[in-house]
Amino acid sequence: MLKxxxxxxxxxxxxxxxxxxNAVEMKRRLDECAHIVPGMHAFEVTIAQPGLEATYDVVLYSEFEDKVALDAYAQHPLHKALVPFIGAIRAERQCMDYVV
Known part of the structure; x- marks a missing residue:
């Protein structure tokens, strides 16, 4: 399993x-990517919530069977269509992939 x-x-x-x-629109677009490839086991997008600690505005938590499934997601047309919008609205991005 790859997170x-x-x-x-x-x-x-x-x-x-x-x-x-933009956070709401980004979440809407990312939510459309849930379950678009085989081997995607979890896909959750959330926006920072008032009253709760957050240093970032939007977070994606996802789980894939393996790197092949993650790569399929990254190359899927729905995901690729998001890249220009996200690139235009983001100030910073942090990412971590790990195997469990």
Whole structure:
């Protein structure tokens, strides 16, 4: 099992919208990627919640059978279509993949 965790800090304003609106739109688009490839076992996207500690705006937690499944996700057309939007609205990105 391979876990893939990504966190994004968003720009205050980008693509004609503020940080909060872009976080909602980013989550919506990422949620469309759930279960798009075989071997994807978990896929959860969340936005920082008021009253709870958060140093990033959006986080993705996902689990894949193996690196082959993660690579299939990364190359899937729905995922690839997200890359320009996320690139335009993000200020920072952190990622960690690990095997359990």
């Amino acid at each position: 893939h965790i990504v966190m994004w800090k968003l720009k205050d304003h980008a693509e004609g919208a503020d940080r909060a609106a």
